[in-house]
Amino acid sequence: MKETITIKEIARRLHISxxxxxxxxxxxxxxSPATREAVxxxxxxxxxxxxxxxxxxxxxxxxxxxxxxxxxxxxxxSEVVNGVEELAFGHQYTVALYQSHDLFERERQILSVLAxxxxxxxxxxxxxxxxxxxxxxxxxxxxxxxxxxxxxPPRIETHQVGCDMEKGAYEAxxxxxxxxxxxIALLNGPHPLVASEDRYRGYxxxxxxxxxxxxxxxxxxxxxxxxxxxxxMAQLLSTPHRPDAVLAFNDYVALDAMQVCRKQGLQINAxxxxxxxxxxxxxxxxDHSPLxxxxxxxxxxxxxxxxxxxxxTESGPDESAPAFQRVMLEPELVVRVE
Amino acid sequence: MKETITIKEIARRLHISxxxxxxxxxxxxxxSPATREAVxxxxxxxxxxxxxxxxxxxxxxxxxxxxxxxxxxxxxxSEVVNGVEELAFGHQYTVALYQSHDLFERERQILSVLAxxxxxxxxxxxxxxxxxxxxxxxxxxxxxxxxxxxxxPPRIETHQVGCDMEKGAYEAxxxxxxxxxxxIALLNGPHPLVASEDRYRGYxxxxxxxxxxxxxxxxxxxxxxxxxxxxxMAQLLSTPHRPDAVLAFNDYVALDAMQVCRKQGLQINAxxxxxxxxxxxxxxxxDHSPLxxxxxxxxxxxxxxxxxxxxxTESGPDESAPAFQRVMLEPELVVRVE
DNA sequence: CACGGCAGAGCAAACGTTTGCACAAGGAGT
DNA sequence: ACTCCTTGTGCAAACGTTTGCTCTGCCGTG
Numbered sequence: 001m002k003e004t005i006t007i008k009e010i011a012r013r014l015h016i017s018x019x020x021x022x023x024x025x026x027x028x029x030x031x032s033p034a035t036r037e038a039v040x041x042x043x044x045x046x047x048x049x050x051x052x053x054x055x056x057x058x059x060x061x062x063x064x065x066x067x068x069x070x071x072x073x074x075x076x077x078s079e080v081v082n083g084v085e086e087l088a089f090g091h092q093y094t095v096a097l098y099q100s101h102d103l104f105e106r107e108r109q110i111l112s113v114l115a116x117x118x119x120x121x122x123x124x125x126x127x128x129x130x131x132x133x134x135x136x137x138x139x140x141x142x143x144x145x146x147x148x149x150x151x152x153p154p155r156i157e158t159h160q161v162g163c164d165m166e167k168g169a170y171e172a173x174x175x176x177x178x179x180x181x182x183x184i185a186l187l188n189g190p191h192p193l194v195a196s197e198d199r200y201r202g203y204x205x206x207x208x209x210x211x212x213x214x215x216x217x218x219x220x221x222x223x224x225x226x227x228x229x230x231x232x233m234a235q236l237l238s239t240p241h242r243p244d245a246v247l248a249f250n251d252y253v254a255l256d257a258m259q260v261c262r263k264q265g266l267q268i269n270a271x272x273x274x275x276x277x278x279x280x281x282x283x284x285x286x287d288h289s290p291l292x293x294x295x296x297x298x299x300x301x302x303x304x305x306x307x308x309x310x311x312x313t314e315s316g317p318d319e320s321a322p323a324f325q326r327v328m329l330e331p332e333l334v335v336r337v338e
Numbered sequence: 339m340k341e342t343i344t345i346k347e348i349a350r351r352l353h354i355s356x357x358x359x360x361x362x363x364x365x366x367x368x369x370s371p372a373t374r375e376a377v378x379x380x381x382x383x384x385x386x387x388x389x390x391x392x393x394x395x396x397x398x399x400x401x402x403x404x405x406x407x408x409x410x411x412x413x414x415x416s417e418v419v420n421g422v423e424e425l426a427f428g429h430q431y432t433v434a435l436y437q438s439h440d441l442f443e444r445e446r447q448i449l450s451v452l453a454x455x456x457x458x459x460x461x462x463x464x465x466x467x468x469x470x471x472x473x474x475x476x477x478x479x480x481x482x483x484x485x486x487x488x489x490x491p492p493r494i495e496t497h498q499v500g501c502d503m504e505k506g507a508y509e510a511x512x513x514x515x516x517x518x519x520x521x522i523a524l525l526n527g528p529h530p531l532v533a534s535e536d537r538y539r540g541y542x543x544x545x546x547x548x549x550x551x552x553x554x555x556x557x558x559x560x561x562x563x564x565x566x567x568x569x570x571m572a573q574l575l576s577t578p579h580r581p582d583a584v585l586a587f588n589d590y591v592a593l594d595a596m597q598v599c600r601k602q603g604l605q606i607n608a609x610x611x612x613x614x615x616x617x618x619x620x621x622x623x624x625d626h627s628p629l630x631x632x633x634x635x636x637x638x639x640x641x642x643x644x645x646x647x648x649x650x651t652e653s654g655p656d657e658s659a660p661a662f663q664r665v666m667l668e669p670e671l672v673v674r675v676e
Numbered sequence: 677c678a679c680g681g682c683a684g685a686g687c688a689a690a691c692g693t694t695t696g697c698a699c700a701a702g703g704a705g706t
Numbered sequence: 707a708c709t710c711c712t713t714g715t716g717c718a719a720a721c722g723t724t725t726g727c728t729c730t731g732c733c734g735t736g
Contacts, residue, residue, distance in 0.1 A: 004722095006721095006722055006723085007722065007723065007724095008722075016685075016686085017685070017686045017687075018686090018722090018723080018724095019685080019686060019687080019688090019723095019724080019725075020684085020685055020686070022722095022723065022724060022725085023685090023724090023725090026724090030683075030684065030685080031684070031685080032683080032684060032685085035684085035685085049453055049454035050454065050722080050723075051395075051456065051721085051722050051723070052454060052455045052456065053391060053394045053395045053400060053456065053721085053722080053723095054395055054691090054721070054722035054723045054724090055722080055723055055724080056391045056691095056723095057389075057391045057392055057395050057690095057691050057692070057693090057721090057722080057723075058690075058691055058722080058723045058724050058725090059691085059723085059724075060691070062390075062391060064432075064434075067435075071420075072410070072416045072419050072420055072423070073413065073416040073417055073420055075411060078410045078411040078416045079411055081410050081435065082409075082410055082411055082437065085410070085435055085436065085437050086437075089436065089448075092451075094402075094434045094455065095434060095435050095436075096402075096432045096433060096434055096435075097405075097419065097423055097433050097434075097435045098423065098427065098433075099420065099423050099424075110427075113430075115387060116387040116388065116390060117390045117432065118387075118389065118390065118391065255620075255623040258623070259623065280620070282593075282618070282620045285593040285596070285597065285624065286623065286624055286625070287624070287625040287626065288625065342692095344691095344692055344693085345692065345693070345694095346692075354715075354716085355715070355716045355717075356692090356693080356694095356716095357693095357694075357695075357715080357716065357717080357718090358714085358715060358716070360692095360693065360694060360695085361694090361695090361715090364694090368713075368714065368715085369714070369715080370713080370714060370715090373714085373715085388692085388693075389691085389692050389693070391691085391692080391693095392691070392692035392693045392694090392721090393692080393693055393694080394693095394721095395691090395692080395693075395720095395721050395722070395723095396692080396693045396694050396695090396720075396721055397693085397694075397721085398721070
C-alpha cells in the first residue's frame with residue numbers, strides 16, 4: 001500500500017520534469033525560486049527521501065567508510081570507533097564495522113568483501129597474526145583509499161595514523177627512573193607488531209640515557225593472552241634480582257601481570273610498580289592501578305583517520321599526486337594520583 | 339587507467355549478452371555449462387566484482403543492518419555489537435554503526451538517515467532521554483524492520499530482545515538476603531527506562547518474599563552519570579540505618595558508588611557489599627569487586643537480534659502476518675569467589 | 677527590426693544489475 | 707510434414723538519480 005515515493009512522483013504531481021525536481025532539491029540556482037519552493041513543499045508533504053542507493057550508483061560512490069579492527073570490545077578500539085562515528089556521521093558517511101578477531105584469514109575475507117562493496121574508504125588495524133599484506137595492496141590496486149591505524153604493518157604505501165609509542169615508552173621509562181626505580185622490566189607485545197618494536201626502542205633509549213643496564217632477563221614478550229602474560233610475568237619474578245617496576249605493553253597485560261604478583265604475595269605499588277599503555281578508564285576504580293599510563297588518544301586517532309579519508313574522497317579523486325598522509329600523534333604520560 | 343570492469347565488459351569480450359553473463363554468474367540452470375564456465379573464468383581473470391550498489395538498486399535492498407546504541411565504549415554494548423557483527427558477516431550483511439550518545443535529538447536524526455538509506459533492518463537500544471517514540475514508528479511505517487534490544491520502550495509494536503531484569507533483580511536480591519543482608523538498598527536507573535521498573539519490581543518482590551521491609555529511604559534513582567551516582571550514594575549513607583548491601587543498576591554505577599563508600603572510610607565487602615548488573619570483565623581484576631553480578635548475555639542478545647532480522651528479511655517480505663518476535667533471555671547470577 | 681544573451685525548464689542518457697518475455701534452433705511426438 | 711516442447715540465449719525495461727545538452731521564450735541592445 002505504501003508506494004515508495006520518488007522524484008518522478010513529485011514531478012508528476014507538479015506537472016514538471018524529474019530533472020527539474022532533482023535540481024530544485026539541490027537548490028540549483030537555475031531553478032526559479034517559485035518552482036524550487038513548490039518542490040520542497042511537495043517533498044516535505046509526501047515525506048520524500050532520496051534513494052541513497054540510486055544516488056550512489058549514479059555518482060559512483062557508496063558513502064561508506066569501513067572500519068576493520070581486531071576486537072571492538074577492547075576499550076582502545078571502541079574509543080577509536082567512537083571518534084570515527086562522530087566525524088563520519090557529521091559528514092553523512094556510514095560507518096561499517098568489521099572484526100578480524102586477530103585472525104589473518106578473517107581479515108583477508110573482510111577486505112575482499114570490502115573490495116566488492118566498493119566502499120569509499122577503509123580504516124584498518126591489522127590482526128596480530130598478519131604477516132603478509134597482499135590483501136591490503138589489493139584494495140589499493142582497486143583505488144580504494146586505505147588508512148592504517150595503530151597497528152601499522154611495514155612497507156605498505158598508504159595513509160597511516162598512529163601514536164608515537166617509541167616516545168611513549170621512552171617517557172614512561174624515564175619517569176620510572178626519575179622515581180628511583182632501577183630494575184625496570186619490559187613486558188612487551190608479540191614480535192610481528194611494529195608497536196612492540198617501537199616500545200622496545202624507546203625503553204632501551206631511556207635506560208641507556210639513565211645509565212641503567214639493559215638486561216635480557218628483564219625483557220619478555222607476551223602474545224597478549226592472559227595465560228601467556230601470567231607465564232612471562234612469573235618468569236620475571238623468578239629471576240635472581242626481580243624487577244622493582246614493569247613497563248607493560250598495555251593495561252590488559254598490566255592487569256594480568258598484577259594478578260600474578262598478588263598471588264605471589266607482592267604488594268602492588270609497594271613491592272613492585274607498573275606503568276602501562278592505554279589508560280583504561282576502569283583502572284581509575286581500582287585500589288592499586290598502574291602508577292601511570294601512556295595515553296594514546298584513540299578518539300583522536302579515529303577522527304584523524306576519517307579526516308584523511310574525507311580529504312582524499314571529497315577533493316579530486318587523484319590529482320596525480322599520491323601523497324600519502326602519515327600522522328603521528330603525541331602520546332601523553334598520565335600519572336595517577338595515589 | 340583502471341577501468342571498473344562490469345558485466346557488460348565480460349559480455350563484450352565473450353561476444354554474448356550481459357543478461358547471459360548475469361545469469362551465468364548466478365549459476366542459473368538455463369545457461370549451458372559451457373558458457374557458464376567461460377563466464378566464470380573470464381570473471382576471475384578480469385577480477386570482476388559485481389557492483390553491490392547496482393544490485394541493491396535493482397533488488398530494492400541494501401544488505402545493511404543498522405545498529406543504533408547509546409555508547410559503543412560501554413562494554414555491554416560493544417559486546418552486543420560483537421555478536422551482531424559475527425552473525426551478520428556470516429550472512430553477507432554489513433553492519434552500520436550509530437551512536438546516540440543518549441541524546442534524543444541525535445537518535446531522531448540517526449533514524450531519519452536510516453529511513454533515507456533504506457537499510458534492511460535496524461537494531462535499536464534507545465537513548466535514556468527518549469520519552470517519545472514517533473521516530474521509531476516512522477521507520478516501521480516505512481516498512482523497515484526494527485528490533486528493540488535491552489532498552490525497550492513501551493507500546494511499540496515491533497520485535498524485541500532483552501534479558502529478564504525483573505528476574506535478575508529478584509534473584510540478586512534473594513541471594514543477598516540468603517547471605518544475611520537485611521538492609522538492602524537499590525541504586526536504580528532513571529525513570530524513563532523500562533529496565534529500571536523491571537529491576538524495581540524484582541527487588542520488591544524478593545524483599546516481600548523474604549519478609550524484609552520495603553523502605554523508600556533505601557531506594558534511589560540515578561541518571562547514570564558518575565556525579566549523580568555519587569550524590570545518591572552519599573544520601574544512602576547518611577540515612578540513620580545505612581544499608582549493608584546495595585543492588586546497583588549496573589557495574590558502572592556500582593563502581594562509582596563504591597568510590598563514595600571508600601572515601602567515607604567504609605570497607606567494601608566488609609562494611610557494605612554490592613551486587614550489580616552487567617558483569618564487566620574488568621571487575622575481575624579488582625581487589626574489591628561486587629560480590630556478584632547479573633550477567634545479561636549481551637553477545638547472545640546481539641545474535642538474537644540479527645536472527646530476528648534475518649528471519650523477516652530472508653523469508654517473504656510480509657506474509658500478511660506481522661507476528662512480532664519477542665525474545666526474553668534468562669539472566670544469570672554470577673557469584674564471584676572471594 | 678534583427679540578433680545575442682539569459683533565465684528557466686525539459687529530454688534523454690547514464691550508472692550496473694536483474695528479469696519477464698520473446699526468440700531461434702533443434703528434437704520429439706502425431 | 708506439421709505442431710509443440712525444450713534448451714539456450716538475447717532484448718529491453720526497470721530500479722531512482724544526476725547532468726550535459728537542448729529548447730523556448732523574453733528582454734535588452736544595436
